[in-house]
Structure formats: C-alpha cells, structure tokens
Amino acid sequence: MNDAVRAIILVVDDAPDSLRFLTDALESESYGVRIARDGETALASLRAELPDLVLMDAVMPGIDGFETTRRIKADPALSRVPVIFMTGLSDTENVLDGLAAGGVDYVKKPIVLAELLARLRVHLGNARIAAGAQGALDASNRPLMALDATGRVLWTTPRSADILKQRFGAGAGDQLAPALAGQLLRLIDGEARVRHEFAGGRVEFAAVATTAEERHYRVTETLEGAxxxxxxxxxxxxxxxxxxxxxxxxxxxxxxxxxxxxxxxxxxxxxxxxxxxxxxxxxxxxxxxxxxxxxxx
The missing domain is CATH 1.10.10.10 (Winged helix-like DNA-binding domain superfamily/Winged helix DNA-binding domain)
Structure with a gap:
C-alpha cells in the first residue's frame, strides 16, 4: 500500500449522483472520503479536520466553488490544502477563474476516473513534498517568512512568527503595515536589508528567494549587547x-x-x-x- 491510498479527500458537490459515483470510485481505490454538499459545509468540514485534498464542484447553490476556494486560500490554517475543480464549464474563462481562485488543477465533467486518479496522485505527491519542506524549516527553527505580492504574510517559521508578533503585531494571514510591506517588496535577493529599530535592539529583513507566488525573507532580531x-x-x-x-x-x-x-x-x-x-x-x-x-x- 502506498502513501496515496491513505489520503483523505473532501468531495464538495451538490449533486447526489455525483457524490455517490465519486465516493464509490475513490473508496474502491482505498482513499478515505468526506463529503459536503455546499460551500459553507465544506469550510466547516475543513476547519474541523484538514483533508489531504479537496475535489471542488465549480457550480453550486449559495457559495459557489470559486468563492469557497477563495475563502480556503485566504485562511492560513486551510490554505495549504490543494483544491482540484470539477466543472462542466469548458470555457477558458471558467478554467482561469478556478485557477485564479487558488485551484491547482481542474477536471471536466463527466469525470473520467483514470484521469482523476492520475491528477490526484500528482497533486497529493506535490502537497506532501511542500509539507515536508515546511516541516523541515519549522524543525530547524530558521527565522523565515513568506509574503505575497500585496505584503500579506503567507507563512512563517516559529522563530520569525515570534518576532513578527512581538514587534509588528502580525502573523500568518495578516497584512503588514503599508510602509514596511512596500520596503520589503522592493528588496532584491541578496541586496540591502530593511532594518527596523526599536528600544533595545533591531529587526532586519533580508530577501532570500522569490517565486511567482511567494517572496521569502530571513528575519533577524538583534537585542542590544547580543x-x-x-x-x-x-x-x-x-x-x-x-x-x-x-x-x-x-x-x-x-x-x-x-x-x-x-x-x-x-x-x-x-x-x-x-x-x-x-x-x-x-x-x-x-x-x-x-x-x-x-x-x-
């Protein structure tokens, strides 16, 4: 039995026939399945216990799949869970809407089971690699953090979380003060640092890496005399x-x-x-x- 068969999949779909088909198909492959028939129920299920991946119907009454996914990605406690859209909408605009909302992929209805299973394996593997890398950073206690292009804190390691909370009153999911965010977003990897002085010491930020979605910084606090x-x-x-x-x-x-x-x-x-x-x-x-x-x- 490989790691993928122990994954928990949250299936979000308002159609009973679709839920029944997906539940039977996934359980036959030894996946654990949880279901939700609308966006609000899906969010409540995620907050109660994180699944390994979400299969999200794009069109549902109430909060649709796009908005539900935007809310998932806006919550730091949920945002790392990959979301695959299921949609009968084939227009390029609809596909782009799903990806813009935070989805990692999409499959078209009617579902082709072999295609769905292949995509599940890929994205579950990627999620495990990302989680392992984050865990290694946390264990090493390196003072790192990531921002998005607007200056919102995406994630932190424990040491940088302490510094941000104590010195700036910010944490994962929070928007940094505009002045500080602007300075950080203008930093180029390996170049000058942003320094914030406070009574008894200072905090320095150095840009260490930039990706399409995240900007990574080393956060260093130096107390007077240290x-x-x-x-x-x-x-x-x-x-x-x-x-x-x-x-x-x-x-x-x-x-x-x-x-x-x-x-x-x-x-x-x-x-x-x-x-x-x-x-x-x-x-x-x-x-x-x-x-x-x-x-x-």
Missing part, C-alpha cells in the same frame, strides 16, 4: 575586546572606535593586539572577516 556577547563567548574575548571587534567588523577605524567607546586610540590598539592573539590571526581584515562570519551564524 552581538558583543556572542563575539566574546565564541572567541574568548573580554567585554571591551568584543566591543572593539564588533566595530572593527563594521569598518570603523581606531580613532572612530575610540570616540564611540570613550577610550584612547592607543587603548583600542592594545585591545586589538589581544584580539589578534586570542583569535590566532594577524590583521584587522582577518579579524573583521571572522567577526562577520560569527555574527552571520
């Missing part, structure tokens, strides 16, 4: 040596560092000699490179 503590711990430095090394990593000259820290340039130089000895390096360029590497990790 970088100095990390450098001191990682390289066995004193507090003052760590402060000097931090400013070296930011490209500051000895005289600038002396003004920032309120010590003489000669004292800065003495600290540098100790830093070089403890880190086993010979010059400030190497020290700066090592500090940047430590902080980036």
């Amino acid at each position: 970088e100095e503590r990390l450098l001191a711990q990682r390289h066995a430095l004193t507090e003052r040596e760590a402060e000097v090394l931090l400013w070296i990593s930011r490209g500051k000259a000895n005289r600038e560092i002396s003004e920032i820290l309120g010590i003489s340039p000669r004292t800065v130089n003495k600290h540098l000699e100790q830093i070089f000895e403890k880190m086993g390096i010979e010059n400030r360029a190497s020290a700066a490179a090592a500090a940047v590497k430590t902080l980036s990790q």
